[in-house]
Amino acid sequence: LKNPKTSLLLFKNGKLICTGAKSEAEVGKAINKAYENIKHCIKN
Incomplete structure (x- = not known):
């Protein structure tokens, strides 16, 4: 992510x-x- 500058x-x-x-x-x-970026990929 650019702001905050982190890696996950x-x-x-x-x-x-x-x-x-x-x-x-x-x-x-x-x-x-x-989470906001990948929540559509999460299976429940």
Whole structure:
């Protein structure tokens, strides 16, 4: 993601790694943005 400047790795088992964030708030923001981008791909 460009803002906040982070990289996310999402694994098949559901685990997620977020790198590049400078605070926990940026981690939360990055995860929320990523979720908005991929939520249409999630099967319930």
